[in-house]
Amino acid sequence: MKKKTVILGFVGTQLDSGKGSARWEKWRPTVAMAQHDDLVIERFELLYNGSYGPLIDQVREDIGTISPETTVLQHKLAIRDPWDFGDVYSSLFDFARSYPFDPDNEEYWIHITTGTHVVQICMFLMTEARYFPGCLLQTSPPRRHAAGSPGDYTLIDLDLSRYDQIAQRFAAAQQEGVAFLKSGIATRNPQFNLMIDEIEHVAVRSRAPMLLMGPTGAGKSFLARRVFELKKARHQLRGGFVEINCATLHGDGAGSTLFGHIKGAFTGAASDRPGLLRTANKGLLFLDEIGELGLDEQAMLLKAVEEKRFLPMGGDHEVESDFQLIAGTNRDLAAEVAAGRFREDLYSRINLWTYALPGLADRPEDIEPNLDYLLLQFGEEHGDAVRFNKEAREQFMTFATSSDARWSGNFRDLSASVTRMATLAEAGRITTAVAGAEIARLQRQWRTLSQPAAAGVPLEDAIGAEAAAQLDLFDRAQLQAVLDVCRQSKNMSDAGRKLFAVSRAGKAKPNDADRLRKYLARFGLEWDSVS
Template identity: 75%
Template sequence: MKNKKIVVIGFVGAQLDSGRGSVRWEKWRPTVALTQHEDVVVDRIELLFNGNMHALVEQVSQDIGAVSPETVVVPRHVEIGDPWDFEQVYGALFDFAKTYPFDPDREEYWVHITTGTHVVQICLFLMTEANYFPGRLLQTSPPRRHEPGVPGSYALIDLDLSKYDQIAQRFSREQQEGVAFLKSGIATRNGRFNGMIEEIERVAIKSKAPMLLMGPTGAGKSFLARRLYALKKARRQVEGAFVEINCATLHGDGAGSTLFGHIKGAFTGAASDRAGLLRTANKGLLFLDEIGELGLDEQAMLLKAIEEKRFLPVGGDHEVHSDFQLIAGTNRDLAREVARGRFRDDLFARINLWTYELPGLAERPEDIEPNIDYLLREFGAEHGQMVRFNKEARDRYMRFAMSDAARWTGNFRDLSASVMRMATLAESGRITNEIVEAEYGRLKRLWQPFREPAGGAADMDLGQLLGAGAAAELDQFDALQLAAVVGVCRQSKTLSDAGRRLFAVSRNAKRQPNDADRLKKYLARFGLSWDALQS
């Protein structure tokens, strides 16, 4: 709506707005001066005051009426015991803002921050930034030279910083730098991964809520958690340490002690108090990798610690405090674990606010090359020698690395180990065809246990899977094909991963391939589902 009425909200200035007799018109009084500008008409001034300032408020109201009869002054008494006490000032202004009948559709609000104590000005700024006062900040200044009757100048400050081009560009650069930092400067090319990292950067800066990183082993969950901590540390958003534990290493009574600590004598061998990892992570970041491996008792204790920041050490009678941010990692489908009763649904709901699935290396083939370059740079920095591929050797390795023959079962851990081996064997810093050929053989042996068992797909008993009658009705062609598909499914961790392997060639001819849907429909022809094959 155009031509909104202008409403100014601000405190009367005990010193700046004061003055007696006709002499008062010779000094600059910021609240009165607001109504003396010819280019602006103030419809209403909500004049806040504290204590016994009724006489000053009455005088200011009369003077405004004299210079701007169209301006209505509404005195508002705000009870503040100590105007220099932050908690009291913020609380009083918060109560005022919650009960004030703001009408942004018809009125435009200017929050005057020139008068009042510094604490008052800071609180007005914070509450306007948080939109408790839905308006803009108003700052006024006296005239440069003493001229009676001159109102000075005023400036409006819009706290939507995106409207300021130079500031917006600086924020944009900082955001881009944060994304590059999370990726360690690796110029990744996978659109889905890049978009995910951009969102993670924004969430990490703005939120302290738990974050859940899902993905196969070696996809980079631990690496990303460490980079997130370093980013938040650089932005001064955490003070404490980065604490990491793989929950798969926690067993029995020791699990609770490791996480939550214990008191002396809590159990046999507890010769002294132990703080535990949650307290060690106070004001820092706690990364619980493979959180799906935690026992149900530890899950219940962890939920309380996340929600209340308090928990009981093992054997203790008094709760302890720890304010940490949680990042959880898992290669399991936690929703399925909840359905099976292996993971608490309330804990899953609490950590499932920001969930990101890190794709495996096979899902990001276009990122293999930039990661190889990064790993070679890291090797060179650590060993003081730059290592490079011969052109033919590089082409040969890249063809293999992006082919269906490359399983990458360990994802980026496999790639890192592979590059490390080749760089170590490189004479004079050159990786040759011979080195690549040897590495190819080494990787094939490494992945052999993950390949199809001896005997091939034909040995699979489809009768157990489909029932003897249904299996007998299959043509040999369909039986062999189905057995091969089932074998691939059972060697894959996700439906999408199996689909990408099975349709590795034909998917390139499609603009938007949906491998998972194709595979799902194929299995449905035989009355099969992904969950049934996995169980």
């Protein structure tokens, strides 16, 4: 059974108006729809706002004259300002929720010729979102030589799944985005490819924070920059890409670098400084190794992410910055939260879109395409193509994908390896001799890294035999333990957090690095000499 046609649309206060018999000489979009001989309209749902009762009555009477079988219903919407998007959309949304749509038996045409431009856009959005379960109806007046004609109408179906060509173009655009994120590298690892597919989907549809986890060298910084470039190409960001490794931030410099400071905020603050968060306004901020941030900086960052405003160091007035955040870490932040070293509320805020980038050793099938990419990149940078001969390629790939290849530095190790082989290649050919020498070099490098650390360097080597002899056994034992922790830590802040893990909890503003610096100074030591 053919469905009944129902038209929903606003009455045009100008286009649908007219008085006397002259009104029939004028093209009126709403009335004209009833004048099409080949179209049977079951019902008109006329929407309006304001005091247009007389116009509604005239339009309803004229439709009844032309098409007596058509029922005309009127609906007054509480729209205060027809040029306000929020006002119009919310009114249409309320109408759609209360209207008894029956798509099984009725076909709905949403008339968008009449009404303000804001009304027309909102009608489109409501239809595209399927709150109005129908298609758009666009009408146009008759041509000059067709006087008396009701004009033309066009139906626009917004169900894009029915348009194969459009769907194919969307799919192609999505694949282009994925390839862009991978720099065109034809990666083969199924789990990695699925992850990149989702990151592309999220990147172009969300401004929420993203968390990239993975070991050093797994490509977190590279991927963050590609996400930025993808969003920039889609006109979703106007600002720049700002990157900082939080492991390099210490003491007052951490807050100043991130949030800025005003002149005189602390010793050495000779002038105002905007800080990286403000520099990233309208752009993307990548905080690598976010787990290295102190708790104070974490609290300030949480406010900046949630409210888009924060206090510079020493400032009395908040500043604003609307940036998108991508955070990177090689730590297990959930474990850091449990240990009290990372704020749970900040972790919850940045843990919406979390992706674990696998190390190169966990993606052996991706070593070869990355190898080819790096060789091509080297050739473009140096103007000479470099290739393996067949035997050398097989030799290197057999080793690179074996259990003997640790790839502890991940892609940094592979990049360095390709650079060395390409540099040593004669006439652009990497031979078995070059490949064999590189394999031996990597084995030596990883064997050295895998050796256990020395139990401890004697104090005599650190502070001198004479100074060590003047220490009580208590001081010797304490200093030796502190030096061992320092040698096993990435930086002074990391060592300080380990050494003062308990007492720091009772301090309003713990500064672990400063406490450690002062302790070492008692013995004439500096961080660079003991780390």
